[in-house]
Amino acid sequence: ILNVEQSPQSLHVQEGDSTNFTCSFPSSNFYALHWYRWETAKSPEALFVMTLNGDEKKKGRISATLNTKEGYSYLYIKGSQPEDSATYLCAFYSGGGADGLTFGKGTHLIIQP
Amino acid sequence: DSGVTQTPKHLITATGQRVTLRCSPRSGDLSVYWYQQSLDQGLQFLIQYYNGEERAKGNILERFSAQQFPDLHSELNLSSLELGDSALYFCASSVDGGARNTEAFFGQGTRLTVV
Numbered sequence: 001i002l003n004v005e006q007s008p009q010s011l012h013v014q015e016g017d018s019t020n021f022t023c024s025f026p027s028s029n030f031y032a033l034h035w036y037r038w039e040t041a042k043s044p045e046a047l048f049v050m051t052l053n054g055d056e057k058k059k060g061r062i063s064a065t066l067n068t069k070e071g072y073s074y075l076y077i078k079g080s081q082p083e084d085s086a087t088y089l090c091a092f093y094s095g096g097g098a099d100g101l102t103f104g105k106g107t108h109l110i111i112q113p
Numbered sequence: 114d115s116g117v118t119q120t121p122k123h124l125i126t127a128t129g130q131r132v133t134l135r136c137s138p139r140s141g142d143l144s145v146y147w148y149q150q151s152l153d154q155g156l157q158f159l160i161q162y163y164n165g166e167e168r169a170k171g172n173i174l175e176r177f178s179a180q181q182f183p184d185l186h187s188e189l190n191l192s193s194l195e196l197g198d199s200a201l202y203f204c205a206s207s208v209d210g211g212a213r214n215t216e217a218f219f220g221q222g223t224r225l226t227v228v
Contacts, residue, residue, distance in 0.1 A: 004155075032214060043115055043203070044156075046216035089156070100146050100158030100171055101217065 002026055004092045006104035013080045013111055020076040021107040023090030027071035032093040034101060035064055035075055039086045047075075047088075080111045116140065119204050119220035127228055131192040134223045138185055138206030144168070145187040146207070146217060147179055151200040162187055163209075194227045201225075 005024040013019045025033060032051045036044040048057040053068040061078045077084055087108045091101035116139035126132055138145050147159040149172075158171035162181035173179075176194075181187040191198060201224050205217040 034216065036219075043117070043219035043221045045115070046218070049214050049216050051214050091156075100148070100161050100169060101156075102158065103148075103156040105153075105155040 002092060002094060002102040004090060004102050004104040006088075006090055006107050008107060009105070010108040011110070013077075013109065015080060015082060015111055015113050017080055018076065018078045019080055019109070020074050021088065021109075023073045023075070023104055025071050025073070025090070025092040025102075026094070027069060029094045030068045030071075030092075033066055033068075033073050034091040034093070035073070036089040036091065037086050038089055038106065044089060075107075077109075080109075082111045082113055085109055085111045115218040115220065117204060117206050117218050117220035119202075119223050121223060122221065123224045123226075125226045125228060126194060128194055128196060130194050130227075131190065132194065132225065134189040134191070134202055134204075134225075136187045136189070136204030136206075136220060138187070138204075139218050142206035142208050142218070143185065144207045144209060145181055145185070146205045147173075147187070147189050148203040148205065149200045150203065150222075151197075156203065159189070191225070196227050199225055199227045 035047040038044040050066040055066040087106040089106045091103045118137040143164045146161045148156040159173040161169040179189045201222045203222045205219045207215045207217045
């Protein structure tokens with residue numbers, strides 16, 4: 001059973017502050033790590049798909065890094081805005097073409113004005 | 114709008130019954146994935162179809178089955194429903210059969226309540 005852990009479970013951040021959270025995953029049989037943003041009453045939306053150790057990806061104020069050797073990824077949000085409030089999910093793919101994504105339980109981020 | 118359509122949005126049914134959830138993938142996507150999200154659980158992978166064929170199986174109960182039709186839409190059939198089957202069921206689609214470097218596009222989910 002693959003174990004994908006996200007921490008913290010929830011996070012309150014003041015508007016304008018920067019924040020980051022963690023996704024831990026098995027370091028063996030790594031193929032890809034996905035980050036999704038899930039707003040209430042909407043569907044999860046892909047942020048990043050990362051495949052190489054050392055990958056860094058950026059989309060606006062959101063960026064992510066990947067360390068496949070130690071099995072973790074960080075998601076950073078710079079200058080948080082109320083619209084960043086959402087649950088951020090990471091998902092691990094162990095490859096072989098025979099499995100779906102294994103999701104963590106998410107980090108629930110609330111930006112306080 | 115992700116381009117993935119799920120129907121119905123909400124479903125309330127009694128224990129022991131059978132229901133069918135439907136998913137239309139994004140235009141051009143060949144893979145359809147089904148996920149279940151129960152209370153306090155992360156998204157659990159159930160099953161994947163690629164171009165009409167079953168590709169991968171996750172934690173799908175024997176009471177559940179799925180298929181993908183020639184037009185690539187998919188149906189998830191849940192039978193002999195139990196209270197514990199109450200959950201949000203998501204369908205996702207992607208262009209190819211693997212999740213290595215292609216993002217999945219999610220539908221808005223079907224909220225199933227078993228009473």
